[in-house]
Amino acid sequence: MNKAELIDAMAASAGLSKADAKRALDGFVSATTSALAKGESLALVGFGSFKISRRNARNGRNPKTGAVIKIAAKNSVGFKAGADLSKSVN
Numbered sequence: 001m002n003k004a005e006l007i008d009a010m011a012a013s014a015g016l017s018k019a020d021a022k023r024a025l026d027g028f029v030s031a032t033t034s035a036l037a038k039g040e041s042l043a044l045v046g047f048g049s050f051k052i053s054r055r056n057a058r059n060g061r062n063p064k065t066g067a068v069i070k071i072a073a074k075n076s077v078g079f080k081a082g083a084d085l086s087k088s089v090n
Contacts, residue, residue: 036077046084053078 001009003025011021032050035042041051057073 044082046082048080048082048085050077050079052076 007018007021007025010016010025011018014021016024032042036050036052039052041049043049052075055074055076058071060069060071061067062069
């Protein structure tokens with residue numbers, strides 16, 4: 001499912017116009033991005049939770065040449081599915 005299909009499904013299930021569903025989805029994405037950028041986590045009971053984890057700098061190898069390269073530290077977004085979501089897909 002892509003973004004347009006998700007908007008269509010949200011509009012149909014909530015009885016909204018597609019424009020309202022798009023604004024709602026964009027608002028959710030914006031709020032989630034903002035919270036994660038501040039280092040906060042986001043938990044949706046039954047669905048799952050998003051959180052930031054820190055990846056430290058490390059050395060790696062270029063697979064083509066074998067040369068050692070430095071991989072910079074970065075933040076990574078993780079998602080853990082909630083119990084209800086896990087049950088519904090199994």
